[in-house]
Amino acid sequence: MRSLLIRIFLSFWLIIAITIGIAAVTGFYYSERSRVAFENFEHGDTILEASVALDKNGREGLTHWLKNFPGSQSITIYVLDEKRRDILGRRIPPHITRMVSRHRRHLPPPGMGRHDPRNLRRARPLSQLVSADGQVYTLIVSPTRHPPYSGRMPVRSLLFVVALIVSGVVSYLLARAIANPIKKLRDATVSLADGNLEMRVGASVGKRRDELGMLARDFDSMADKLARAAAQQTELSQNISHELRSPLARMRVALELAKRKAGDLSEFDRIDAEAERLDKLIGQILHYTRLDSNPQKEPVQINIGDLIREVADNVNYECKSDGIDGVSVEASFDASPTMHGYADALISAVENILRNAVRHSPPNGAVYIRLSQEDATARIEILDQGEGVDDSDLPRLFEPFYRTKEAPDTGTGLGLAIAERAIQLNGGEVSAHNLTDGGLRVTIKLPMS
Amino acid sequence: MNRDYLSTNVILIDDDRELGVMLTDFLRPDRLELTVCGSGEDGLACLASGDFDLVILDIMLPGISGLDALKQIRRTSDVPVIMLTARGDDVDRIIGLEFGADDYLAKPFNPRELVARIKAILRRSHREAPESDQLKLGEIELRPRTRRASVGDDALRLTGTEFEILRCLLETPGEVVSKEQLSERALGRRLLPYDRSIDTHISNLRGKLEQAGNHKESIQNQRGVGYLLIPGE
Numbered sequence: 306m307r308s309l310l311i312r313i314f315l316s317f318w319l320i321i322a323i324t325i326g327i328a329a330v331t332g333f334y335y336s337e338r339s340r341v342a343f344e345n346f347e348h349g350d351t352i353l354e355a356s357v358a359l360d361k362n363g364r365e366g367l368t369h370w371l372k373n374f375p376g377s378q379s380i381t382i383y384v385l386d387e388k389r390r391d392i393l394g395r396r397i398p399p400h401i402t403r404m405v406s407r408h409r410r411h412l413p414p415p416g417m418g419r420h421d422p423r424n425l426r427r428a429r430p431l432s433q434l435v436s437a438d439g440q441v442y443t444l445i446v447s448p449t450r451h452p453p454y455s456g457r458m459p460v461r462s463l464l465f466v467v468a469l470i471v472s473g474v475v476s477y478l479l480a481r482a483i484a485n486p487i488k489k490l491r492d493a494t495v496s497l498a499d500g501n502l503e504m505r506v507g508a509s510v511g512k513r514r515d516e517l518g519m520l521a522r523d524f525d526s527m528a529d530k531l532a533r534a535a536a537q538q539t540e541l542s543q544n545i546s547h548e549l550r551s552p553l554a555r556m557r558v559a560l561e562l563a564k565r566k567a568g569d570l571s572e573f574d575r576i577d578a579e580a581e582r583l584d585k586l587i588g589q590i591l592h593y594t595r596l597d598s599n600p601q602k603e604p605v606q607i608n609i610g611d612l613i614r615e616v617a618d619n620v621n622y623e624c625k626s627d628g629i630d631g632v633s634v635e636a637s638f639d640a641s642p643t644m645h646g647y648a649d650a651l652i653s654a655v656e657n658i659l660r661n662a663v664r665h666s667p668p669n670g671a672v673y674i675r676l677s678q679e680d681a682t683a684r685i686e687i688l689d690q691g692e693g694v695d696d697s698d699l700p701r702l703f704e705p706f707y708r709t710k711e712a713p714d715t716g717t718g719l720g721l722a723i724a725e726r727a728i729q730l731n732g733g734e735v736s737a738h739n740l741t742d743g744g745l746r747v748t749i750k751l752p753m754s
Numbered sequence: 755m756n757r758d759y760l761s762t763n764v765i766l767i768d769d770d771r772e773l774g775v776m777l778t779d780f781l782r783p784d785r786l787e788l789t790v791c792g793s794g795e796d797g798l799a800c801l802a803s804g805d806f807d808l809v810i811l812d813i814m815l816p817g818i819s820g821l822d823a824l825k826q827i828r829r830t831s832d833v834p835v836i837m838l839t840a841r842g843d844d845v846d847r848i849i850g851l852e853f854g855a856d857d858y859l860a861k862p863f864n865p866r867e868l869v870a871r872i873k874a875i876l877r878r879s880h881r882e883a884p885e886s887d888q889l890k891l892g893e894i895e896l897r898p899r900t901r902r903a904s905v906g907d908d909a910l911r912l913t914g915t916e917f918e919i920l921r922c923l924l925e926t927p928g929e930v931v932s933k934e935q936l937s938e939r940a941l942g943r944r945l946l947p948y949d950r951s952i953d954t955h956i957s958n959l960r961g962k963l964e965q966a967g968n969h970k971e972s973i974q975n976q977r978g979v980g981y982l983l984i985p986g987e
Contacts (some may be wrong), residue, residue: 546840547814551770554862558776561865565783577864584862614978619947 630668642683650727657720665691767797768812794823874942905966923983932980
């Protein structure tokens with residue numbers, strides 16, 4: 306069938322219609338049968354026959370008559386003696402026992418008691434016969450209660466079980482026909498979101514001709530567009546990188562040639578430094594866009610302590626070689642947590658925050674980096690001895706190109722923004738606070754594995 | 755070997771012609787004669803027809819890529835290669851070394867840095883042969899004078915950088931050689947922050963030793979310190 310809507314609609318409609326139909330037909334059939342039986346039952350004649358049998362042969366005669374009473378399947382006649390036991394020794398249904406005892410107590414006619422909630426039911430004929438030896442027999446005519454008291458129980462339970470199984474199987478198949486492709490689509494969506502841009506469902510779910518098939522084909526065309534956009538972006542980044550850096554490369558060679566001819570002017574050093582900064586900025590912009598859009602390399606197991614040691618060593622090395630006045634990074638470790646994540650991104654995050662702290666440190670200052678853990682969270686704190694920032698600047702510190710008023714004009718303006726994205730990519734969060742005695746504390750929280 | 759009085763032939767394979775012209779001017783006072791080729795195909799043809807002491811290869815080229823050109827060069831020649839890469843592209847930066855480049859420099863570079871790298875590699879290539887003519891450990895054998903390496907009877911084809919690293923490790927088997935030392939000796943330059951060059955060269959070297967059938971001696975990493983060659987049992 307083509308449409309899922311029609312399939313579900315028809316299935317439910319059909320099932321409900323069939324259920325209602327069967328219930329109505331059987332209900333009507335049973336009530337009609339007992340009504341006809343009651344209507345055709347000649348009560349007076351029966352009593353007469355019974356009393357004749359009782360008169361002729363006493364209790365035995367009555368028993369014989371009752372045994373051979375032709376009657377119908379829908380009507381059962383009980384004859385109770387004074388001890389309220391059926392003369393054929395049948396079990397008396399409780400409602401009849403109640404009826405008889407009420408009659409004895411001279412209550413209103415059976416089935417019409419004021420407090421009986423069932424007083425709208427058909428009043429059942431109840432007659433008494435007295436034998437020659439003074440025994441009183443009560444004759445009760447009652448509709449046969451079919452299902453529970455019927456002798457055909459095994460057949461009925463079997464039918465019931467078969468019906469249950471068949472309807473169960475049909476319902477399961479319908480549910481599975483809907484849920485299976487949805488699960489496949491969901492798995493594909495998760496896989497795509499995880500960066501597997503090759504994921505397609507056209508060969509499996511896409512072959513269906515219903516709405517789910519259409520959804521699958523739409524999913525594929527969306528994935529195509531995503532993959533194309535990602536490829537275009539990578540290409541664009543490479544082109545930007547190439548096109549912006551080629552003139553810079555020529556500029557630096559030209560600058561060195563100029564130095565040879567004109568001698569070492571301080572302006573040349575400035576041009577050189579600016580060219581280098583421009584190159585760094587291009588690198589940072591590319592890095593920032595790549596963190597967000599492109600799938601990263603496979604996540605790996607990371608020993609956060611080792612990673613911090615390596616980055617701290619490298620930043621210390623940079624401080625020395627860049628001639629930053631005696632600033633040093635000091636690392637301390639209260640725990641050795643590990644996590645599953647993207648090592649390169651985490652390195653660039655810690656590195657950018659450390660560089661930022663070093664840049665804002667006073668001469669001969671120290672930057673402290675501390676690693677600790679709480680429950681399943683690794684916590685990295687980076688503290689500097691700089692001026693801190695205005696409280697109003699704190700929330701915007703991690704925005705790209707945001708600068709505080711006091712900031713020295715040396716960074717690219719992207720370091721902290723890269724750090725935040727890289728940490729988010731690793732499922733963590735980063736925040737900044739002013740220390741009471743000056744300086745800034747940046748806290749990174751990362752989920753441990 | 756008075757190389758200092760002769761000019762050295764260097765080939766630059768880069769599609770930026772103007773950069774090539776300026777670099778030619780810049781390198782001449784250092785007695786480095788630059789030949790510029792604008793594409794990988796031209797470069798390979800030039801290399802096949804001439805005698806060059808060093809190749810500078812841009813990773814981004816029209817036509818065949820810098821990496822493909824490098825693979826083709828390595829099929830026939832052990833000439834030292836410096837790759838020009840884009841900064842911030844970690845994958846590209848390291849991948850050149852994995853395919854046998856000796857060193858890399860992120861573009862845009864300071865041309866003085868380029869001269870320093872070229873000279874470091876050339877110095878290493880033309881270093882006077884040391885006293886010891888032969889270094890041997892287990893089946894690994896090095897002959898520094900003729901720059902030949904072998905495992906058992908099989909010759910081992912190493913790039914200049916790999917040869918120097920193996921030589922450093924063979925001189926003191928069982929002792930750790932720091933990455934700084936290896937960088938100074940094999941690349942002729944300081945180790946830089948985040949510098950993975952030595953690690954990549956070591957990984958190439960391990961692969962080549964294993965491929966040549968050497969499983970007894972192994973190069974091990976001493977975390978944070980350096981590398982050492984462990985003699986076999």
